[in-house]
Amino acid sequence: MSSEAHPRRGLMLALVSPSGAGKTTLSRRLVEEDADIALSVSWTTRAPRPGEEDGVHYHFVDKDQFRAHRAQDGFLEWAEVHDHYYGSPRESAFATLQSGRDLMFDVDWQGALQLRTSAPEDVVKVFILPPSMAELKRRLISRGQDTAEVIKKRMTNAYGEISRWENFDYVLVNADIEDSYHCLKTILAAERMRRARQPWMGAFVQGLLREDT
Numbered sequence: 001m002s003s004e005a006h007p008r009r010g011l012m013l014a015l016v017s018p019s020g021a022g023k024t025t026l027s028r029r030l031v032e033e034d035a036d037i038a039l040s041v042s043w044t045t046r047a048p049r050p051g052e053e054d055g056v057h058y059h060f061v062d063k064d065q066f067r068a069h070r071a072q073d074g075f076l077e078w079a080e081v082h083d084h085y086y087g088s089p090r091e092s093a094f095a096t097l098q099s100g101r102d103l104m105f106d107v108d109w110q111g112a113l114q115l116r117t118s119a120p121e122d123v124v125k126v127f128i129l130p131p132s133m134a135e136l137k138r139r140l141i142s143r144g145q146d147t148a149e150v151i152k153k154r155m156t157n158a159y160g161e162i163s164r165w166e167n168f169d170y171v172l173v174n175a176d177i178e179d180s181y182h183c184l185k186t187i188l189a190a191e192r193m194r195r196a197r198q199p200w201m202g203a204f205v206q207g208l209l210r211e212d213t
């Protein structure tokens with residue numbers, strides 16, 4: 001049943017993987033195809049990559065702007081990744097959740113754990129693994145967005161990131177993007193049906209029990 005018919009408690013889907021494992025492709029596709037989930041647009045101090053738009057992929061800011069927003073408690077979570085700051089804005093997140101929609105977070109492992117600490121009932125943490133480290137490197141090279149030096153750094157970070165997999169509720173091996181997308185949709189569908197996320201259900205069941213047949 002849609003969130004319009006029955007207000008439900010929005011959830012936060014935190015999707016984590018090393019760069020290049022497919023997280024961005026999966027998260028963007030899901031928010032495009034499912035009107036009941038929106039993407040949290042993070043702030044970052046890194047420079048835009050070719051094709052990235054301010055306000056769509058990230059809010060691109062400098063370190064002073066980021067620190068000022070952080071000092072005002074403007075982030076639900078934030079982290080320093082690959083020498084840049086990244087953070088999920090608090091205000092827009094609450095506005096989305098209050099409107100009854102879910103929110104997708106494309107964050108690093110530290111961000112997912114911070115979200116879990118600040119909203120333990122509402123966060124679902126999904127980790128995406130590459131089928132192999134060689135394949136991860138191949139994907140990073142073939143997307144052609146980063147210099148050799150940056151790719152080397154991302155690969156080093158990938159080993160650290162992957163070692164956090166046990167902190168997650170769900171783990172997918174992204175060998176095939178269509179299969180992984182199907183799995184992700186299944187996870188979201190199941191999590192939406194958790195009893196605690198359907199506060200209207202009590203009244204509905206009471207109604208059923210009152211029905212004479």
Ligand code: 5GP
Nearest residue numbers: 019042078079081086087088106107108111
């Ligand atoms: P990229 O520079 O490749 O876009 O992102 C680098 C890493 O930072 C990725 O793992 C990405 O998920 C993570 N990241 C992006 N936005 C946020 C955020 O708001 N918070 C945290 N903690 N990590 C983020």
